[in-house]
Amino acid sequence: EAGVTQSPTHLIKTRGQQVTLRCSPISGHTSVYWYQQALGLGLQFLLWYDEGEERNRGNFPPRFSGRQFPNYSSELNVNALELEDSALYLCASSSSGGSYEQYFGPGTRLTVT
């Protein structure tokens, strides 16, 4: 069974640009979570999608947005990039109604210069 996949693996952008990160959950999982992890810091919750709907969002500005598609894959969009957006962006999926264990993808390393 394939795990959670994310693309791209690495990305370098400049301040003010926009970026789109992609995530495909494990087959059968309907929930997708996005996290930001700055170097050496803990996981910061960004967004939670389930069945195509945004269920909750963390304490991030509106320039962080996303969506979930009918096949449960998801995109995270970040507009007007700032230097402090440089981080590892992790996507996780889970099956609602189960143990709610989250399975993580390998992450996208975003560097903003």
Next chain:
Amino acid sequence: GQNIDQPTEMTATEGAIVQINCTYQTSGFNGLFWYQQHAGEAPTFLSYNVLDGLEEKGRFSSFLSRSKGYSYLLLKELQMKDSASYLCAALMDSNYQLIWGAGTKLIIKP
């Protein structure tokens, strides 16, 4: 409010035993997860406790006390590869969202 606390860093010796503590204060609680994260990699699942008590899984064990809002992860026969960050996370019963601790960086010395 919701808060999860764990030590920032711990050091232990190869072959020894280490206990990583996690305390939580949440308005609703369903269960407690432990994840392992090696530097630069994604977190991987270690354990999930719903009921009070100790659950053993090989060299790793996890304990939960719901009345005390307390959990610990016990690692035995430490190996160098156990050097990683260990994250605890509480599952909320209101919306089934995970609330994450900041992680404990475990350093294993020969």
